[in-house]
Amino acid sequence: MDLLNPLAIVVAAVSALVVGFIWYNPKVFGTAWMQAAGMTDEQIKGGNMLKIFGLALVFAFLLATALPGIVIHQMxxxxxxxxxxxxxxxxxxxFLADYSDVFRTFKHGAFHGVFTGIFIALPIIGTxxxxxxxxxxxxxxxxxxxxVTLGVMGAIICGWR
Known part of the structure; x- marks a missing residue:
C-alpha cells in the first residue's frame, strides 16, 4: 500500500507559494512585514524574482518531502x-490492513502541520x-x-491519499 501521494507532495510545495502570495500581500501582512523587516519598495522590486521564487519552491519541496514523517503516523x-x-x-x-487509514485526514494533517510550525518554525525564526x-x-x-503554511501542507500530505 502506498503511504505517499507524490502529487500531494508537489501540491503541498506549491501551496507554500500560494499562501505566501496571500500572507505577504500589502493588504494582509505585506506592508507590516516590510516595515518590520526594514525593507523598501525599491529593495523588493530590485530582487531577482525568478531566483527568489525558484529557490522558495525548492525549499518548500524539501519541507514537503520531510513532512510525511510528521503528519502520517504510518510512516x-x-x-x-x-x-x-x-x-x-x-x-x-x-498492520497496514488494520491501520492504513487511521488519522489519515486533512484535519489531522493540518493539526500536526500547525504544531510543527509552532514547535519548530517559531523557535527557529524567533531565535x-x-x-x-x-x-x-x-x-x-x-x-x-x-x-499556516505547514498546516496547509500537512493537511494536503496527510489527507490526500
Whole structure:
C-alpha cells in the first residue's frame, strides 16, 4: 500500500507559494512585514524574482518531502521495515490492513502541520530574529506564515491519499 501521494507532495510545495502570495500581500501582512523587516519598495522590486521564487519552491519541496514523517503516523511503521515493503514481515501488511487509514485526514494533517510550525518554525525564526535585532512583529508575521503554511501542507500530505 502506498503511504505517499507524490502529487500531494508537489501540491503541498506549491501551496507554500500560494499562501505566501496571500500572507505577504500589502493588504494582509505585506506592508507590516516590510516595515518590520526594514525593507523598501525599491529593495523588493530590485530582487531577482525568478531566483527568489525558484529557490522558495525548492525549499518548500524539501519541507514537503520531510513532512510525511510528521503528519502520517504510518510512516513510522514504514521506517521500521527500512523503507522496503517487499522485504517486510507479514505483520507489516497486517498492520497496514488494520491501520492504513487511521488519522489519515486533512484535519489531522493540518493539526500536526500547525504544531510543527509552532514547535519548530517559531523557535527557529524567533531565535534568528532575536540575534538580528528584529521586532516581535517580525517574528509573529513570519512565524504565522509558516504555522499556516505547514498546516496547509500537512493537511494536503496527510489527507490526500
Amino acid at each position: 513510522g511503521a514504514f521506517s521500521l521495515v527500512g523503507g522496503d515493503e517487499a522485504n517486510a514481515l507479514p505483520s507489516y501488511a497486517a 534568528n530574529a532575536l540575534f538580528e535585532r528584529k521586532s516581535a512583529k517580525y517574528i509573529f508575521i513570519n512565524s504565522g506564515y509558516w504555522i
